Amino acid sequence: MKYGYARVSTDDQKADLQIAALKKAGCEHVFTDTASGASSKRPELTRCLASLRAGDVLVVWKLDRLGRSLSHLVAVLSDLQKRGVAFLSLTEAIDTENAAGRLMGHILGALAEFERSLIVERTQAGLNAAKNWGASGRSLTISGNMPVP
Helix, strand or coil, X not given: CEEEEEEECCCCCCCHHHHHHHHHCCCCEEEEEECCCCCCCCHHHHHHHHHCCCCCEEEECCHHHCCCCHHXXXXXXXXXXXXXXXXXXXXXXXXXXXXXXXXXXXXHHHHHHHHHXXXXXXXXXXXXXXXXXXXXXXXXXXXXXXXXX
């Protein structure tokens, strides 16, 4: 069975174009959220993912409608793969039911790993610079918001 997921960022936007494309692609059920991609509160995505079973296909209009970040997107795609659920992005023509689509999934995974490595390197560089300037960690607090003199 094909399930669709659509998301718009604000109440002013309409998901009509996405929903029409998902239905044209054969989706029997379409879940729709109105939330920023950065928001972790997307109840319809949660319901959609919980509904999927092995052999199902999750269809989105565009990749950025699904993932908050590259690492989140890769985590969702990895979870789908483990559960035997295929993935199709209509705009980017990514279809994990064929070799080229699976390759794109692996490339996204590699990019997410690279992104995580860069974050770790920048964090470590910042910590080292702070140590060189004499910083020794966070300020101690008494009640969670009052600095210790």
